Structure formats: C-alpha cells, structure tokens
Amino acid sequence: MCLGVPGKVLVVHETSATVDFWGLRKEIRLDVVDEPVQPGDYILNHVGYAIRRIPPEEVDATLALYEELLKHAVEQPDLMAADIRGEIAAAGENT
Amino acid sequence: MSAAAGFNELKFRDPLRARALLERLGTTLEAIGRTPVSVMHVCGSHEQAIARFGLRATLPRALNVIMGPGCPVCITDVPEVDEGVALARQGVRVATYGDMMKVPGTKWSLADVQARGGRIDVVYSVSQAVELARRIEEPLVFFATGFETTAVATAAAVLDNPPPNFFVLSAHKYIPPVMEIVAEMPETRVEGFLAAGHAATITGWGVFERFVERHRLPVVVAGFEPLDILAGLLRLVELIRDGRSVVENMYPRCVTKDGNLRAQEQLWRVFRPIGGRWRGIAHVPNGNLRLRSEWSRLDARQQFDIDLQALWDAAPPALVQQCICGEIMAGLKGPHDCALFGRDCIPEAPVGACMVSSEGTCRIWHEYGGHPDLSDGGTEVPHYTNAVTAGGRHDFCAR
Numbered sequence: 001m002c003l004g005v006p007g008k009v010l011v012v013h014e015t016s017a018t019v020d021f022w023g024l025r026k027e028i029r030l031d032v033v034d035e036p037v038q039p040g041d042y043i044l045n046h047v048g049y050a051i052r053r054i055p056p057e058e059v060d061a062t063l064a065l066y067e068e069l070l071k072h073a074v075e076q077p078d079l080m081a082a083d084i085r086g087e088i089a090a091a092g093e094n095t
Numbered sequence: 096m097s098a099a100a101g102f103n104e105l106k107f108r109d110p111l112r113a114r115a116l117l118e119r120l121g122t123t124l125e126a127i128g129r130t131p132v133s134v135m136h137v138c139g140s141h142e143q144a145i146a147r148f149g150l151r152a153t154l155p156r157a158l159n160v161i162m163g164p165g166c167p168v169c170i171t172d173v174p175e176v177d178e179g180v181a182l183a184r185q186g187v188r189v190a191t192y193g194d195m196m197k198v199p200g201t202k203w204s205l206a207d208v209q210a211r212g213g214r215i216d217v218v219y220s221v222s223q224a225v226e227l228a229r230r231i232e233e234p235l236v237f238f239a240t241g242f243e244t245t246a247v248a249t250a251a252a253v254l255d256n257p258p259p260n261f262f263v264l265s266a267h268k269y270i271p272p273v274m275e276i277v278a279e280m281p282e283t284r285v286e287g288f289l290a291a292g293h294a295a296t297i298t299g300w301g302v303f304e305r306f307v308e309r310h311r312l313p314v315v316v317a318g319f320e321p322l323d324i325l326a327g328l329l330r331l332v333e334l335i336r337d338g339r340s341v342v343e344n345m346y347p348r349c350v351t352k353d354g355n356l357r358a359q360e361q362l363w364r365v366f367r368p369i370g371g372r373w374r375g376i377a378h379v380p381n382g383n384l385r386l387r388s389e390w391s392r393l394d395a396r397q398q399f400d401i402d403l404q405a406l407w408d409a410a411p412p413a414l415v416q417q418c419i420c421g422e423i424m425a426g427l428k429g430p431h432d433c434a435l436f437g438r439d440c441i442p443e444a445p446v447g448a449c450m451v452s453s454e455g456t457c458r459i460w461h462e463y464g465g466h467p468d469l470s471d472g473g474t475e476v477p478h479y480t481n482a483v484t485a486g487g488r489h490d491f492c493a494r
Contacts, residue, residue, distance in 0.1 A: 031255060031361070032247050033355070047192070047219065048219060048220025
C-alpha cells in the first residue's frame with residue numbers, strides 16, 4: 001500500500017490521466033496533485049492518485065546532489081522494478 | 096521511451112556510486128568512533144528496498160538501522176481491525192486494501208470473515224471502492240488505512256461527491272506524532288531519523304523542524320531507490336558526527352519544504368487528528384485521522400452500530416497477546432526476540448501484524464533471512480544488528 005510509483009503521463013483527461021508504468025497503462029486520478037500535468041511529465045502515483053508532478057529540473061538537481069557526494073557503473077538485476085510491477089499489477093481493473 | 100527506460104537512466108542504482116557512498120559511510124562512522132550508531136527509518140518502503148537490494152548486509156556493522164513504526168498495516172490497531180470484522184460479520188459489505196485482509200483482529204482477520212461468508216472486496220484504490228458503490232445499491236464501507244499519503248486519496252474521494260451508499264471507516268494514521276513518541280521512549284537508542292519521502296511529499300519537510308528543535312535529533316528525508324537511501328543514511332550519520340540537529344531534504348525531486356498544499360488542504364478539510372493507539376506502540380496524541388463531523392453522513396462509526404462487545408464476547412483473544420510487534424517497531428527488540436516468530440507466527444498464518452504486510456519487519460526478515468555472519472567461518476547465525484541480507488534466503492522454520 002505504501003509504495004509510491006513514478007510513471008510517465010501519456011494522455012491527460014479532466015480529472016485523471018493515462019500513465020505508463022514500465023509498459024503498464026493505468027488511469028490515475030489528478031485530484032490531489034498540486035500542479036498541472038502534461039503528457040511527457042513524470043508523476044508519483046500513490047494508490048491510484050498522483051501525489052506529485054516530478055519536474056525534470058528537480059530530477060537533475062537530485063542527480064547533481066549525488067554527483068557532489070561522489071566521484072566515481074556495472075549491471076545488476078533490477079529487483080525493485082519487480083516490486084513496483086507487483087504494485088502496479090495490483091491495480092487490477094483500475095485501467 | 097518507456098517509463099522504465101527513463102527511470103533507469105536516472106542512475107539512482109549505480110553500484111559504483113553505491114560503493115563510494117558505503118565507503119564514506121564507513122569512514123564517517125569511524126570518525127564517530129563508537130558502536131553502534133543507531134538510526135531509525137519510519138517507512139515500510141525503505142525496509143523493502145533495504146532488504147531487496149541487500150543494503151543491510153553491506154552497511155557498516157557500526158551502523159544499526161532500526162525499522163520503526165513505518166508500516167501502515169502493522170500499526171492498525173486490533174480494535175480497528177475488529178470494527179471492520181464486526182461490520183462484515185453484521186452483513187455489511189466492506190472494501191479495503193489487499194494488505195489489510197490477513198491482519199489479525201482480536202480473534203479474526205477480514206480474510207477469516209470472508210472465508211465464513213462475509214462480503215469483502217479488495218481494492219487497489221479508494222476510487223475503485225467508490226466506483227463499486229456506484230454500481231450497487233447496498234451500503235459499502237471502505238475500511239481506510241494507511242498514512243497521510245493514503246489518507247489524501249480517501250479525502251479526495253470524500254470530496255468528490257461519492258454516492259450515498261459509500262461510507263468510510265477511517266483507521267488512517269499521521270506519522271509526525273509517532274516520531275515524537277519514539278524519541279521520548281526512555282529506552283530509545285535512536286540518534287536520528289530517516290523520514291519517508293512519500294509522506295513528506297504531502298506534508299513537506301518543514302513539518303519536522305519543530306521536532307528536531309524539541310528532541311535535538313537530526314532528520315533526513317530520503318527517497319526509495321538504493322542510492323537515495325544510502326545517501327540519506329550518509330547524510331544522517333554526518334549530522335550525528337557533527338552534532339547537528341537539523342532537517343535535511345535528500346529527496347528534492349519529490350519533497351519541498353511546504354509539501355503538497357492542495358493535498359494538505361483536502362486532507363485537513365476531511366480529517367481531524369485525534370489521539371489513539373497504534374498497534375503495539377502506544378497511545379499517540381494526534382496520531383489518528385478521523386472524519387470531521389461535517390462528514391458524519393459518510394462516517395461508518397456514526398452511521399452503523401458497530402457492536403465490538405458482541406464480537407469480543409464471541410471471540411476471546413488468542414496468541415496475539417504474546418506478540419511483541421510493538422517493541423519491534425519501537426526498535427527495542429528484533430524478530431528473533433519473539434517466541435512466536437517463525438513458529439506460531441509465519442506469513443501463511445500470521446499472529447502479529449508485522450508478519451502480515453510485505454512491508455512488515457517480521458515478514459521481511461522471514462522472507463529475506465538473517466545475515467550470514469561470514470566473519471567467523473560462515474556460520475549462519477542471524478543476529479539483530481544488520482540482519483537482513485537480500486538474495487540469501489534462510490528458512491527459520493518449517494513452512
């Protein structure tokens with residue numbers, strides 16, 4: 001219940017949006033998100049509601065934060081993606 | 096470009112960076128020079144990521160990362176589950192999140208009631224419950240659980256003109272007050288908090304400013320990717336080293352100082368904070384969210400006669416009294432200190448709520464196992480500090 005999942009907005013409707021999560025498309029409510037959402041934006045989904053539009057510049061800021069912390073890449077299986085797929089799949093008929 | 100490709104490109108999972116962060120964490124802990132340094136995170140998603148990625152096995156031994164009362168399923172109190180159980184046993188149709196089904200009440204869980212003919216619908220979102228209520232004529236009670244992140248969704252549904260047969264049984268909880276409780280526990284060893292990024296997305300990091308002043312403990316807001324968590328832990332340990340009691344936001348891509356004001360406005364228009372018990376923890380002042388009186392027409396507690404006494408008369412408490420989930424969530428004990436863990440309490444037949452949820456401490460420990468202590472010849476002795484490792488799965492009991 002408490003996994004928040006980021007997804008990419010594909011189509012915006014009146015009070016909801018079609019959002020792509022790792023290839024899975026869901027209708028996500030826009031009642032709570034505090035900024036206008038456009039196709040191409042990333043949002044943070046929590047139990048079927050977008051709680052935050054993730055602005056690209058803040059993604060960059062977070063990256064810069066890490067760059068500052070670090071100086072110093074290898075493959076590893078993406079287990080978190082599996083958890084997130086489970087969370088999205090749990091959305092069931094919420095499409 | 097798919098969402099997956101986009102987020103993998105964010106490089107929040109780069110192992111080299113992770114190693115560099117771990118090295119800095121190690122040297123910072125050495126500089127502190129005492130062991131263990133104990134910090135607490137207050138979010139099931141943090142624990143899941145820590146277990147999933149094997150972070151705990153890689154963390155320096157001098158760092159004790161305690162999982163606090165951050166699992167919304169685990170802290171839903173027994174009488175709250177009993178209210179849902181009583182309603183379902185009285186023939187009322189109940190909808191709730193899937194995580195809640197196996198959470199033990201005094202005697203029965205919602206899954207037990209369903210097996211005995213109770214009508215319970217599992218939903219992913221409160222919006223699904225509203226849609227279901229629109230399709231039927233009989234009353235539908237949404238058993239609403241979770242922290243502020245989930246409560247805002249319930250608030251939005253209440254404000255969106257739900258049908259008259261839709262009711263809410265709120266067991267929602269509000270995180271900031273419980274951090275006060277943990278900080279004030281006399282036995283507490285917690286020297287800093289890793290605050291949950293998603294709850295802070297709603298409340299903003301500013302909500303912790305008074306807390307750090309009052310308790311002289313640092314708080315770092317962190318996201319859920321492995322590097323988010325490592326960077327958050329590093330910053331927290333640095334603040335402990337420097338003796339600085341401040342709030343730092345290490346999740347700026349989602350968290351602002353003021354948070355999501357639109358969400359807060361909806362949250363507080365629908366809910367009011369009241370004191371109440373969190374399972375196993377304590378009475379938490381302002382820790383529970385209840386519907387305001389103007390929404391009493393939707394409030395299941397106002398609109399239904401929930402007969403808990405009849406339920407309790409029919410169902411005496413069982414093993415649940417021996418459960419130490421509360422002390423585990425308070426960071427005072429580990430799962431292996433519990434006589435029930437892995438024996439009478441397993442994921443298939445949980446006694447305590449911590450074994451129910453995929454975000455619960457005991458469930459995660461049961462799934463991912465104790466830390467194989469490779470330092471003394473590889474004997475797999477689970478011990479509390481740094482005990483979860485990913486990949487290695489050890490069965491403590493016959494399943």
